[in-house]
Amino acid sequence: MEENNVAQSPEAIAAAAKKKEGLWYNIVHNGPFLLFALPGAIWMIFFFYIPVFANVVAFKEFQFSPDGFLASLAQSKWVGFQNFKFLFTSDAAWLITKNTLLYNLGFITLNLIISVFFAIVMSELRHKRLVKVYQTSMLLPYFLSWVIIGYFVMAFLNPDKGLLNTMLHTNINWYAEPKYWPFILLFIGTWKGIGYNSILYFATVMGIDPTYYEAATVDGANKWQQIKNITIPQLVPLMTLMSILAVGNIFRADFGLFYTVPQNSGALYNVTSVLDTYIYNGLTSTGDIGMSSAASLYQSVVGCILLLITNAIVRRLDSDSALF
Numbered sequence: 001m002e003e004n005n006v007a008q009s010p011e012a013i014a015a016a017a018k019k020k021e022g023l024w025y026n027i028v029h030n031g032p033f034l035l036f037a038l039p040g041a042i043w044m045i046f047f048f049y050i051p052v053f054a055n056v057v058a059f060k061e062f063q064f065s066p067d068g069f070l071a072s073l074a075q076s077k078w079v080g081f082q083n084f085k086f087l088f089t090s091d092a093a094w095l096i097t098k099n100t101l102l103y104n105l106g107f108i109t110l111n112l113i114i115s116v117f118f119a120i121v122m123s124e125l126r127h128k129r130l131v132k133v134y135q136t137s138m139l140l141p142y143f144l145s146w147v148i149i150g151y152f153v154m155a156f157l158n159p160d161k162g163l164l165n166t167m168l169h170t171n172i173n174w175y176a177e178p179k180y181w182p183f184i185l186l187f188i189g190t191w192k193g194i195g196y197n198s199i200l201y202f203a204t205v206m207g208i209d210p211t212y213y214e215a216a217t218v219d220g221a222n223k224w225q226q227i228k229n230i231t232i233p234q235l236v237p238l239m240t241l242m243s244i245l246a247v248g249n250i251f252r253a254d255f256g257l258f259y260t261v262p263q264n265s266g267a268l269y270n271v272t273s274v275l276d277t278y279i280y281n282g283l284t285s286t287g288d289i290g291m292s293s294a295a296s297l298y299q300s301v302v303g304c305i306l307l308l309i310t311n312a313i314v315r316r317l318d319s320d321s322a323l324f
Contacts, residue, residue: 058083058293076290083294092278100274103185103258104250110190111197111246112239118194119201120231124223135202138195146256153188153261176267185272189257197242201235208234240314240321248307251275251299275299 027034054073061079065072087093118138125131141149156164157174165171174180212230221229253274262272275295283292307323315322 055293055297057290058297060290062289062293079290083288083290084298086291087295087298092273095270096273096275096278099271100251100253103182103189103253103274104246106186107189107193108243108246108250110186111193112243114190114194115197116201116232116235116239118198119205119235120227122198122202123205123231135195135199138198140195141192142196144192146254146260149188149192150256150260150263153184154263157184175263175265178268178271181262181268181271185257185261188261189254192257200242201238204235204238205231237321240318241323244307244310244314244323247310248303250306251302253277255280 056073057076059078059080060073060076061082062076063072065075122131122134125134154162156162159165159171159173159175162174164174174184208231213226216226216230253276255276258272258274259277259280262268264277265272279292279295282288282295311323
């Protein structure tokens with residue numbers, strides 16, 4: 001009798017129903033959603049997952065074969081970690097690693113602070129049409145290519161007819177003065193991405209329950225106290241998530257920013273050389289695909305390790321804010 005009661009209990013019925021919902025059941029009942037996701041999944045498989053197997057090039061002295069890429073891969077000599085040794089023993093190894101880390105730390109910090117600031121400012125504006133104008137204006141640079149932005153920068157910094165030299169009544173050759181470029185690159189990189197990041201934070205701010213602010217107003221809290229005690233704490237999970245993802249890419253630099261904007265000027269290499277430009281210049285000058293692949297693999301592996309470490313630290317401090 002007791003066994004029958006257990007079998008007919010709601011928990012048992014729910015467990016039996018869940019057991020019937022297998023893979024085929026989910027495919028049938030979620031078919032439309034899966035179809036929407038299918039193009040993106042196929043794109044990811046062909047352009048992200050299948051190319052992973054080509055990382056073996058980093059451990060070979062790659063030589064082209066007329067029989068195709070697979071034949072070239074099979075016939076190339078295995079050299080182990082020789083390509084990585086060349087990367088780390090080069091004179092530029094410390095310079096490009098330092099530049100990549102410092103620039104990315106600057107971008108992470110500036111994007112976080114300025115994006116949150118603009119998101120909060122826009123959320124406090126009462127003229128909704130004006131908010132849309134500001135958002136569109138801030139988002140526009142995000143969709144511009146680095147080639148176009150490079151020409152904009154050239155219009156300002158051109159040594160002969162640049163707008164900046166004309167306004168300051170100077171004749172500075174900006175593309176031969178390394179001391180200015182860390183600030184220029186940080187400004188341009190932040191300017192380009194600030195619109196996209198601020199909209200993400202703005203959407204989160206607008207999703208905060210208004211009753212929190214109503215209760216704070218009743219308690220006599222001013223606007224700054226509401227921002228400090230309600231808005232910012234509600235943004236912390238997203239801020240943490242974005243920071244974790246940014247740390248995972250800390251060994252990657254925006255190639256267009258560091259190559260196109262400074263016009264690949266040799267006089268600026270000490271402040272514009274990062275891992276991505278080093279890989280490109282090495283590939284174009286030496287044609288050593290193995291060495292370039294080793295540098296790219298090094299970026300991916302270190303980025304993955306840093307992401308896992310950062311996520312583990314965040315999960316220990318606040319599991320709800322962790323990425324996984």
